[in-house]
Structures are given as structure tokens and as C-alpha cells.
Amino acid sequence: MKFLxxxxxxxxxxxxxxxxxxxxxxxxxGGGRQQNQSPPKEDNKDGNILEETNIKxxxxxxxxDSKLVIKELKIKIDEEKETIESLFxxxxxxxxxxEKEDLLLIENTDLETRIIERKAIQDKDIKAMFEAKxxxxxxxxxxxxxxxxxxxxxxxxxxxxxxxxxxxxxxxYFEKNYQIEKPPLPKENNSGDNSSGRPPRx
Numbered sequence: 550m551k552f553l554x555x556x557x558x559x560x561x562x563x564x565x566x567x568x569x570x571x572x573x574x575x576x577x578x579g580g581g582r583q584q585n586q587s588p589p590k591e592d593n594k595d596g597n598i599l600e601e602t603n604i605k606x607x608x609x610x611x612x613x614d615s616k617l618v619i620k621e622l623k624i625k626i627d628e629e630k631e632t633i634e635s636l637f638x639x640x641x642x643x644x645x646x647x648e649k650e651d652l653l654l655i656e657n658t659d660l661e662t663r664i665i666e667r668k669a670i671q672d673k674d675i676k677a678m679f680e681a682k683x684x685x686x687x688x689x690x691x692x693x694x695x696x697x698x699x700x701x702x703x704x705x706x707x708x709x710x711x712x713x714x715x716x717x718x719x720x721x722y723f724e725k726n727y728q729i730e731k732p733p734l735p736k737e738n739n740s741g742d743n744s745s746g747r748p749p750r751x
Contacts, residue, residue, distance in 0.1 A: 599666075599673060599675070600670075601670070602662055602666065604658055604685065604689070607682075607685060608689040610647065610692070611644070618719070619634075622718045622719060622722060629710075632707070636706050636707060640699055644699060647692060647699070651691065654688070654691070658688045662682075665677070665684075704723070
């Protein structure tokens with residue numbers, strides 16, 4: 550019953566938003582319950598790709614595959630392999646906890662964003678896609694703050710336990726694959742601190 554009431558208000562807010570001049574935002578693929586389906590994708594007249602945002606990835610809810618990372622970083626020392634497997638296990642459990650803690654917020658943001666984005670895709674409206682992504686970024690800030698903290702803790706622990714060479718490899722891999730990319734927020738929300746999710750360079 551609560552979900553139906555929520556869906557009604559989301560739909561009403563969508564109608565009000567579309568009447569003011571258009572749909573919503575941009576990003577990557579998938580999102581929430583639609584992860585196993587191919588999202589609609591269009592080219593607008595300028596050649597830009599329009600596709601739905603993967604809300605979980607957008608909020609930094611990324612799980613690390615220890616075996617893949619060990620292979621990619623070419624870690625040879627058994628002790629370092631065990632360290633990565635252990636710390637990644639702790640990190641992944643924390644990400645699962647965050648997903649449970651903020652499940653309603655994540656699902657509601659995913660639903661509202663997909664409604665707006667699909668209209669923007671249909672209209673090939675890049676500005677509306679960007680706006681939906683910006684709104685999702687603001688809505689998911691409590692989740693993003695938690696995932697950034699989880700990544701910060703993981704990186705601190707890895708730095709303390711890995712060799713300087715292995716940690717440097719990890720930083721390079723992390724920045725390439727796992728930093729959180731967020732659109733510019735309104736000036737009042739721009740604190741100027743690091744919101745990319747990347748650890749400090751050493």
C-alpha cells in the first residue's frame with residue numbers, strides 16, 4: 550500500500566516536471582530492477598548517446614572482485630593476495646549493509662530517474678537527461694557519502710598492508726575503474742572537497 554502511494558506521488562511529480570518543460574537526466578546503463586534488461590539507447594542530432602543511469606553504480610555501490618584485482622594487478626606474494634581477499638570481503642559486506650540501510654531511497658530514486666530519463670530519451674533531450682542525473686546525485690548524497698567513506702577506509706587499510714609498489718598499482722586501477730563520477734551540483738551544494746571517490750595520490 551505504501552509503495553502504491555509512493556508511486557502515485559512520484560507519478561504526480563513527474564507530470565508536474567514534464568509540464569514545466571521536459572524530462573530528466575543522464576548517465577550509464579541499467580539501474581535497480583532493470584539490471585537484466587537492455588536500457589533504451591538513442592543518438593540525438595549532435596551524436597551524443599542517451600542511456601539510462603545505473604543508480605547503484607552512480608551512488609558508488611560497487612563490489613570489488615578480489616580475484617580479478619589480484620590478476621589485473623599481477624600480485625604474486627601470497628600474503629598480499631590474502632590481504633586483498635580479506636579487506637575486499639569486509640568492504641563488500643559494508644556495501645551490502647549500505648544497500649539495506651538505504652534501500653527505500655535507492656529504489657525511489659531509481660524509479661523517479663527512470664521515468665524522467667525514458668521521456669528524455671524519447672524526446673532526445675540531453676539537457677533533461679543531465680538534469681535528472683543532477684537530481685539523482687543530490688537525492689543519493691547520503692548513500693554516496695557512505696560509499697565514499699567505505700572506499701576511504703579500504704584504501705587506508707590497503708596502504709598499510711601492501712607494498713608501496715602494489716599499492717601504487719591499486720591506486721591506478723582504482724582511479725580507472727571505481728571513482729564516482731558526479732555532475733556539477735548547485736553552488737550552494739558545492740563544498741569544494743573531493744567528491745570523486747578517488748584516494749589521495751602518493
